[in-house]
Amino acid sequence: MNKDEPILIIGAGLCGSLLALRMAQRGFNVKLVERRPDLRKVEQDAGKSINLAFSDRGMKGIALVGLQDEVKKLCIPMHGRMIHDTQGNTFLSPYSGRENEYINSISRPGLNMLLIDAAEALPNVSINFNMSCDYVDLEKGLAVCTDNESKQETKLSGQVIFGTDGAGSRVRKSMSRHRKFLFNFSQQWLTHGYKELTIPAGPNGDYLTDKGALHIWPRGEDMLIALPNLDGSFTVTLFLPYDNSDYCFNNLTSVERVKDYFNQEFPDVVTLMPNLTTEFFNNPTGPLGTIKCSPWSANGKTLLMGDAAHAIVPFYGQGMNASFEDVVEFDAFLDTHTGDWQQIFEAYQAHRKKDTDAIADLAVDNFHEMKEHTANALFQEKRKLEMAFESNYPNDYYSKYSMVTFKASMSYHEAMKIGRAQDKAILNLLNDGHLPEEMPLEKKLALVKKETQKMLNAANILGD
Amino acid sequence: MNKDEPILIIGAGLCGSLLALRMAQRGFNVKLVERRPDLRKVEQDAGKSINLAFSDRGMKGIALVGLQDEVKKLCIPMHGRMIHDTQGNTFLSPYSGRENEYINSISRPGLNMLLIDAAEALPNVSINFNMSCDYVDLEKGLAVCTDNESKQETKLSGQVIFGTDGAGSRVRKSMSRHRKFLFNFSQQWLTHGYKELTIPAGPNGDYLTDKGALHIWPRGEDMLIALPNLDGSFTVTLFLPYDNSDYCFNNLTSVERVKDYFNQEFPDVVTLMPNLTTEFFNNPTGPLGTIKCSPWSANGKTLLMGDAAHAIVPFYGQGMNASFEDVVEFDAFLDTHTGDWQQIFEAYQAHRKKDTDAIADLAVDNFHEMKEHTANALFQEKRKLEMAFESNYPNDYYSKYSMVTFKASMSYHEAMKIGRAQDKAILNLLNDGHLPEEMPLEKKLALVKKETQKMLNAANILGD
Incomplete structure (x- = not known):
């Protein structure tokens, strides 16, 4: 060559x-x-x-x-998703039960x-x-x-x-x-677009909310997220439908509408975003x-x-x-x-x-998981169980998220195949009451593995 | 309005x-x-x-x-696929076991x-x-x-x-x-292109091969088909890879190569196509x-x-x-x-x-079914069984082909879902020897139905 x-x-x-x-x-x-x-x-574009x-x-x-x-x-570690509800309550959903795994x-x-x-x-x-x-x-x-x-x-x-x-x-x-x-x-588009906004740094370059997490405000159809920057600010991204929704990009056309929407859905973040409406109308909406x-x-x-x-x-x-x-x-x-x-x-x-x-x-x-399920009780129960598996059996259990994100020796395709089967297995078992509180964790893990194998076998039967 | x-x-x-x-x-x-x-x-384009x-x-x-x-x-009924092998032998594989069903x-x-x-x-x-x-x-x-x-x-x-x-x-x-x-x-392309050719009518406008069938010369990777016209001619279509094959459009570039290819693969049709090489080089190759x-x-x-x-x-x-x-x-x-x-x-x-x-x-x-499987023994056994089901239990059994083609009250999507499960079921049962010759047809049908349901259930487990 x-x-x-x-x-x-x-x-x-x-x-x-x-x-x-x-x-x-x-x-x-x-x-x-x-x-x-x-x-x-050159100076960097805002909103990209x-x-x-x-x-x-x-x-x-x-x-x-x-x-x-x-x-x-250049890296700021984020150990989990910090979920914010409409009352401003937060809780951390870790990315992994293994301590050394973070994004x-x-x-x-x-x-x-x-x-x-x-x-x-x-x-x-x-x-x-x-x-x-x-x-x-x-x-x-x-x-x-x-x-x-x-x-x-x-x-x-x-x-x-x-x-x-x-x-x-x-x-x-x-x-x-x-x-x-x-x-x-x-080429396939989501029905949602995105817009970038900012939580500026505090007076001394300090972070106005927890810097060690990826913040999510899941609201079913729409969602706000925030990631920290080295200068103390956060870049905030709004994901919102273009249309056919009470609040959507096509009808958030006035300062009042934008304020109403943020006050109703994301009250805890409004006070941290002094330039919210200016940014909302200056920054582009991307597909x-x-x-x-x-x-x-x-x-x-x-x-x-x-x-x-x-x-x-x-x-x-x-x-x-x-x-x-x-x-x-x-x-x-x-x-x-x-x-x-x-x-x-x-x-x-x-x-x-x-x-x-x-x-x-x-x-x-x-x-769909982020905007809908992170706020869902069954989903949270599943994540809690997966964290327990990962921290107690660190070599035996990887959630789909962990396989995709942290198990870099496994291909995406393999991670998808096993991860999807495992997700369905756990959700079915939880939903049907087969993983009661009192069951020992080891037994739960064995049951999840068995049910996962059943899902993989069903896929095999179909030749997928 | x-x-x-x-x-x-x-x-x-x-x-x-x-x-x-x-x-x-x-x-x-x-x-x-x-x-x-x-x-x-205006006169119609050749080759389209x-x-x-x-x-x-x-x-x-x-x-x-x-x-x-x-x-x-304007219609010429075609009751089945007339399969031609490289020796020029033919057999008819009917489209349906019900007499009134043809294309x-x-x-x-x-x-x-x-x-x-x-x-x-x-x-x-x-x-x-x-x-x-x-x-x-x-x-x-x-x-x-x-x-x-x-x-x-x-x-x-x-x-x-x-x-x-x-x-x-x-x-x-x-x-x-x-x-x-x-x-x-x-937009998804096959690796094959197509080219139209002609079997002209005989001396008195008669058909030079059976007019009541869709003719197929299945050759694994490539395939020739022919459909009758009212004037006694047949329109013949060659489906062939563009490249990466012993014979493919990119290397069939001389009269000799085209003749060699047709003589080797489709000897019985060569004599019926006096204008083969002229048409081959005049007619376009379409994707x-x-x-x-x-x-x-x-x-x-x-x-x-x-x-x-x-x-x-x-x-x-x-x-x-x-x-x-x-x-x-x-x-x-x-x-x-x-x-x-x-x-x-x-x-x-x-x-x-x-x-x-x-x-x-x-x-x-x-x-894939036409070019590869129609010539395959297991596939032929499956079609034979399906024809027996359809002719003996005309209200109880429809092959995938029949659902798609003749059962016009069923949606394509439903026909696909049930038809695919049924095809897998029959092929698995035949392959595993679970449908021996001596088993009564009624029992075979019950077994196929049960196995089909198992396939559909497996798809349900996976949420498909």
């Missing part, structure tokens, strides 16, 4: 910059192209997911490039800058900001780009082109619009979509990775983690299939796609 | 012309617009599915407009002309041929069209617009490209795709129907039948939800979409 002829990476977001760094560490000449200005030199959940699968990617220590400094809030631009700095420090990486990819010629393997300042068109080529240009990927659109390329594509497609590669010359290949909704906190895991999985195929890009691309997709499909589906499921 | 203000129908194919006729019979003023020239005045399978669900649509007798004259081969242009004639005969229908819809303004509910001869742009409006403009629907594209319209869309989308309607002003809303692969012979059933189902909602188009459109989709999703999935399944 020729390491001198450059490889071209379109998109220097989280996935693209990690990939660039890794490929450069492997000795490739890397040309990285980014539509936006250098994020280290400035923090994210970062967990074990993401850390595998960071470990691959040796940046664990630097990344840890982190991390700044998207902070992490992105760290990766870009690290890539740029290598002699074999060049980065072009303000350079938009208009389309990719899939046969020739070249990207037609426009410099946003000079408006000059440039044709960039590389031995291969990676499309890491996010959910709205131009590289993917080049595949989807190519008349002769049979591109399987699906929430899932994109799946196939093939990810064309002619052994172009490969989609990260959100460009599999955009998912944010409710499992796995978007960035899945993209970083893409880089880890792809990297392994560079060792096993040396020399032939087409083989590498196809083997990578054959191995990886069922997992990104799985996390896409799990993320949609979790939307 | 105002019947004077015209309703606009984009696309005068099978679905659009049936819909136009029905709406006109209901008293609406109908403007029907069609991109192509009047098919009654000139005959189709027509069965009970399609007949419901024809009965709705009272054209049964005229349509029956028909029908001419697409013949049926289309009949519907257009009938619509045009009504005073409240106007038809514009050679008029292309460029896009639909979803807010205003008007269609921007271009006259293909004068190149003049026209804006057409109607109280509502129906998009019946087929799999490549411009009306659907107007939804999919609208920035603020959250349009769920999926085979499934399109699903949602919502089908926008702003209570535009509704997609037929292939525009749900393009399916041809392997269940249900494409036209599903589109005609759309018209029947839609028509019923005009009675139950008078006056409000938006309510009618939404109620229609809520009721109908699970069924068009089901037939889309069933049609893909049937591709």
Whole structure:
């Protein structure tokens, strides 16, 4: 495999910059192209997911490039979901019964800058900001780009082109619009949109609510969440239907309506958000979509990775983690299939796609779990039992959430299959009164395992 | 509901012309617009599915407009699959054990002309041929069209617009490209393409092979089929992978290769096709795709129907039948939800979409069944047993094929659910030797029913 002829990476977001760094560490000449200005030199947009959940699968990617220590400094551990009811009462629902398992809030631009700095420090990486990819010629393997300042068109080529240009990927659109390329594509939207708001830091940069948790105000059809930032603030996200609801984006059109809605549903947070209505009307409302497609590669010359290949909704906190895991999985195929890009691309997709499909589906499921079930008594009983299993039998029990989030050696697809069966098993057993208070925990665990196996067998009977 | 203000129908194919006729019979003023020239005045393209399978669900649509007798004259009954092996041996696998159940081969242009004639005969229908819809303004509910001869742009409006403009629907594209319209869309291609060929009529217009069957040459990965035409010819369709196969469209590039392939795989048909290689290289190779989308309607002003809303692969012979059933189902909602188009459109989709999703999935399944399983011993044993059930217990047993094709009172979704469980049940029982020759048929039926129920219960356990 020729390491001198450059490889071209379109998109220097989280996935693209990690990939660039890794490929450069492997000795490739890397040309990285980014539509936006250098994020280290401009102020960040308000209202565009400035923090994210970062967990074990993401850390595998960071470990691959040796940046664990630097990344840890950006992390704020969140040990569970802090559930807020309409009276302002709160309780913590831990993410795991094992003490060392937690997720982190991390700044998207902070992490992105760290990766870009690290890539740029290598002699074999060049980065072009303000350079938009208009389309990719899939046969020739070249990207037609426009410099946003000079408006000059440039044709960039590389031995291969990676499309890491996010959910709205131009590289993917080049595949989807190519008349002769049979591109399987699906795009599914939730009926909800999202809007980002802020709880500013307190007087001395202190946190106005608990910084060690992901806060959720579950309200059935709608939901507010908040994640801490290093500066003491929280980024708050409202998830709300676009229409067909008493309160929805299409009818929250006046300051009074917005105040009424927040006072009624989220009274404990209103006092912490002095700029609520200004932000509500200034910040954009974004849609929430899932994109799946196939093939990810064309002619052994172009490969989609990260959100460009599999955009998912944010409710499992796995978007960035899945993209970083893409880089880890792809990297392994560079060792096993040396020399032939087409083989590498196809083997990578054959191995990886069922997992990104799985996390896409799990993320949609979790939307319903978060907004509806976290406030539900049966669900809470289930979580309590799972925490007891995990803390007393740490090697024997993993909840679905733990398998997906913390058991990074298990594939998403496997986690989904076992996790769904286990969830149904516990909910059925609790619902039917088969796990009474007085039953010893060990017996409960055995019963849950047996019932889970029954669910998995039913799936087998059906050939799923 | 105002019947004077015209309703606009984009696309005068099978679905659009049936819909136009029905709406006109209901008293609406109908403007029907069609991109192509009047098919009654031009010669038909070669190689574009000139005959189709027509069965009970399609007949419901024809009965709705009272054209049964005229349509029956166009029908050639096909009682089963005539399977051809590589030695030229044949055997008939009936479609049903009930005598009155068969499908028909029908001419697409013949049926289309009949519907257009009938619509045009009504005073409240106007038809514009050679008029292309460029896009639909979803807010205003008007269609921007271009006259293909004068190149003049026209804006057409109607109280509502129906998009019946087929799999490549411009009306659907107007939804999919609208920035603020959250349009769920999926497009999935098979790895196979298709090409149409011909067995011409014999000297006196006689049929050179049995006209009472749908002929199949199943070859595992590829397949040839043939349906009779009224003039004594057969339309033959080759289904073949695009690539990655010993013989595939991408490597059948010379007359010799095509001859070798046909001589090896379909020797009995080669002698019947004097124009084989000419047709092979003159006729286009088409892709085979499934399109699903949602919502089908926008702003209570535009509704997609037929292939525009749900393009399916041809392997269940249900494409036209599903589109005609759309018209029947839609028509019923005009009675139950008078006056409000938006309510009618939404109620229609809520009721109908699970069924068009089901037939889309069933049609893909049937591709594998036809090319692989029809030649398989276990599959043949299963069909033999099902034929015995159907002929001896005509009211108690319906195969999946019969439910989908002949039991037009059962929805596609229900047929899929029960039919899949039943297929698995029989195959498992046969495979495990639980249905020995000597067992009385009645006992076999009871066992199949019991095992089917077990499959359905397993699906219930999983909440499917």
